[in-house]
Amino acid sequence: MKKVGKPVFFVVLILIAAFTALSFFGVSTAYGDNTHTYIKGVDDIRWGIDIRGGVDVTFTPPADYDASPEEMAAAESIIKVRMVSQNITDYETYVDDSKDRIIVRFPWKQGESDFNPEQAVKELGETALLTFREGNEYTGPVVIEGKHVTSARAVLNSQTNEPMVELNLNTEGAQLFSEATGRLVGQPISIWMDENRISSATVKTQIPNGVATISGGFDVKGAQDLAEKINAGALPFKLETENFSSISPTLGLGARDAMVTAGVIAFILVALFIILIYRMSGVVATIALVGQVAGMIACLTGFFAPFPSFTLTLPGIAGIILSIGMGVDANVITSERIKEELRNGKTLDGAIDSGFQRTFAAIFDGNITMVLVAIILMGAFGPPSSIFGTIFSPIFRWFGASATGAIYSFGYTLIVGVIFNFIMGVTASRLMLKSISKFKPFKKAWLYGGDK
Known part of the structure; x- marks a missing residue:
């Protein structure tokens, strides 16, 4: 880190700007009516049923019937066949053998106006012929x-x-x-x-x-x-509806737009605040925060090849906003430490190095705590086939499959936010600060919180 050169600031800035543009706008080509997408952007995010509207229902056998795992798997198969027969292909089903439950979620179709969710649920649970x-x-x-x-x-x-x-x-x-x-x-x-x-x-x-x-x-x-x-087709029982809810697409999209608008306004206000208070440290922190948001969006759209796209829910958006807050917190702690080191008589380079070194442990501890919380949320409230549901199944199996998949989305955005907080808020911020402080116009200690 001591040998960071002047060009590093511009290299990191360009990389963050390019990554942000690709994450938000994606890359696609159009020939007539055919569009080929190379990199997905925000328009390709898969929204949860609490945003685009849909149905969330839990089926069970009759109360006096103890179904075997094989019978539950067969019952799930009925539901899948009937979903396709109703032209519902974008659905999720989870089987909770420990509690004899089948959790089903499916969204409204685009432009749907006459779909009857109660009738659809009734048909899904009927005895198969x-x-x-x-x-x-x-x-x-x-x-x-x-x-x-x-x-x-x-x-x-x-x-x-x-x-x-x-x-x-x-x-x-x-x-x-x-x-x-x-x-x-x-x-x-x-x-x-x-x-x-x-x-x-x-x-x-x-x-x-x-x-x-x-x-x-x-x-x-x-x-x-x-x-x-x-x-x-040989099931000896009829599926019963344990609970059922449907969400209007107008209500969900309205809530999404309100949360996104609030998040953008909050981001702008926070950016202005940290720039006014911490000057160059605030500018660098804002750039890092933009990169952090871009990283979270990329993890949702499937930007990174090994990881598929992820369904974003309203709690997931809350997780993004909370992660941004954690990123701000990390940068504020570091900026305050740099100010303190400058006022104690250290050189600018020494203050920057010391500021990052002495705050890393506190930032690391806080973020690791959030990672553990996110893992618990994803393991306890996610589908059994998810990565954390699979790895930690001995711990979380008593929760069973949950109808609150929205909480799983919250845990996911929280954990990717923490990861990009380390990448952008710690590593990229330090590289940019050490680099820009080598330029003569930006060598003044007061630009980083020191005395004039």
């Missing part, structure tokens, strides 16, 4: 129904190691299936969930013993998914 039919059309004669299937599971062919689905039928189902497969050798039998075809297979030979296999082009996940869908 699974049928095996002759041919590939829903109008084909029914061979067997879901009540005839005792189980379905993904297995591997002992000879080819190919994934396939094994069906076990009850006595009545075995008789019906034997008669049908005897007549339909070389012809297809299709499988339907309600009025949605989920699979079709050609009969190779008569199946007399009630144990059948479905094969052909499956990977392991595909076989498991089909088995769960078939099991779903």
Whole structure:
């Protein structure tokens, strides 16, 4: 750090400016009606249902029924099939086996005006109608129904190691299936969930013993998914709605716009305040804060290739604002220390070095505390498949999957804010201050809080 040269300030400034522009505006090209996005910007942020409006519902079996994990997975499969049949493809489902709950969230469609959320939820929870039919059309004669299937599971062919689905039928189902497969050798039998075809297979030979296999082009996940869908049609219970809420898109977008406007105004006021009070240290702190905000936006849009885009909720926006406050706090602590060192008679270079060194421990401790809080929030209130839900599942499994995914978004923005606070508020600020203090017009101690 002692050998930081004059150009470093401009190098860091240009990097932050370029990173900010890319994070906010993205990069895309348009040819006619086709748009290709290379880097996503703020317009590509995925908004949570509390912002763009949507439905949040929790399903459970009847109170007197203890569902197995397999039955819960099958019930989730029903919901997924029905979501797609209603043209709802942007949805989230989580299964909490410990409390026999299925949490479902889906947003309003763009420009939606006549969608009935209560009716949609009712249809999602209805008992599935699974049928095996002759041919590939829903109008084909029914061979067997879901009540005839005792189980379905993904297995591997002992000879080819190919994934396939094994069906076990009850006595009545075995008789019906034997008669049908005897007549339909070389012809297809299709499988339907309600009025949605989920699979079709050609009969190779008569199946007399009630144990059948479905094969052909499956990977392991595909076989498991089909088995769960078939099991779903044999569920002995109807899903009940434990809680249900819907949010108007107008209300959500209004709250978002109000929070964003408040955040921008607060940022401008804070920037003016620290520049007036701390002069050059305040200018550098403001630049670092802009970089911190850009970093958080980048983490939401999927700017960094290994990390996918993230759904931003209203608490997530609050997390961004809180993280900015933490960044301001870190810069204020450092700037005050630099002022104190200058008034104690240290040179400008010495004051800057000492100011950052002596405040690092306090900044580090405060930020690590926030990281721990964020991890707890993400582990306790996030989906089990999330990174922290997976890593810390032994600790957080008693929470189960939560319907408060908005808190997970708060934890996420908080933790990325802390990371970029270290990158921008500590490292970049120090590089820029040490660099700009080498220019003759900016060597005056009073520009950093010292006496004139």
